[in-house]
Amino acid sequence: EPEVTQTPSHQVTQMGQEVILRCVPISNHLYFYWYRQILGQKVEFLVSFYNNEISEKSEIFDDQFSVERPDGSNFTLKIRSTKLEDSAMYFCASSGGLLAEPPYEQYFGPGTRLTVT
Amino acid sequence: GEDVEQSLFLSVREGDSSVINCTYTDSSSTYLYWYKQEPGAGLQLLTYIFSNMDMKQDQRLTVLLNKKDKHLSLRIADTQTGDSAIYFCAETPYSSASKIIFGSGTRLSIRP
Numbered sequence: 001e002p003e004v005t006q007t008p009s010h011q012v013t014q015m016g017q018e019v020i021l022r023c024v025p026i027s028n029h030l031y032f033y034w035y036r037q038i039l040g041q042k043v044e045f046l047v048s049f050y051n052n053e054i055s056e057k058s059e060i061f062d063d064q065f066s067v068e069r070p071d072g073s074n075f076t077l078k079i080r081s082t083k084l085e086d087s088a089m090y091f092c093a094s095s096g097g098l099l100a101e102p103p104y105e106q107y108f109g110p111g112t113r114l115t116v117t
Numbered sequence: 118g119e120d121v122e123q124s125l126f127l128s129v130r131e132g133d134s135s136v137i138n139c140t141y142t143d144s145s146s147t148y149l150y151w152y153k154q155e156p157g158a159g160l161q162l163l164t165y166i167f168s169n170m171d172m173k174q175d176q177r178l179t180v181l182l183n184k185k186d187k188h189l190s191l192r193i194a195d196t197q198t199g200d201s202a203i204y205f206c207a208e209t210p211y212s213s214a215s216k217i218i219f220g221s222g223t224r225l226s227i228r229p
Contacts (some may be wrong), residue, residue: 042121042220042221055215104209
């Protein structure tokens with residue numbers, strides 16, 4: 001069964017450094033998302049991406065965040081200058097395939113745990 | 118604002134039914150979901166229901182939606198040890214085309 005994959009599973013970085021979290025969505029999906037879950041808190045929506053542009057973003061997704069689909073398979077989240085409070089589990093999701101799968105059925109990857117020291 | 122609330126823990130005996138409850142605040146929610154998270158894994162979409170439905174059944178899973186009370190429940194029949202996980206209630210608000218708003222998750226543990 002197709003699944004969303006994410007790399008790395010755990011990333012440790014120093015405050016102020018740039019990180020790129022990588023995701024490979026399900027191959028025929030057209031909509032892509034990033035969410036995050038700070039330890040002990042709810043899963044929060046960050047951004048959605050469709051047709052090579054951001055379709056929606058939350059207040060959390062400020063100028064230090066960016067997303068990109070650099071090729072036909074990867075979807076990345078870049079955090080330009082990490083802060084301690086960026087430590088969280090980051091989930092990628094995808095939905096909506098060419099075979100008319102509904103865009104609201106979002107399929108999640110296993111997550112990347114980002115630790116900022 | 119948009120919020121989803123659910124209790125944090127539920128313990129049931131193996132073979133019994135589990136009922137996980139959730140309340141939400143957005144009366145214009147379009148879709149409501151149940152996701153399952155096993156240790157070390159991502160969020161697995163279990164089932165969803167459109168806001169114009171009252172009930173949806175899928176094998177051992179039954180979802181009930183009470184729009185008047187903004188209450189969603191997930192019933193798991195004949196609960197097995199493999200059902201041990203965190204269950205997240207979630208919704209897509211009418212104001213959004215794409216985002217999902219999650220509850221805190223209910224940790225379901227199974228007693229022998």
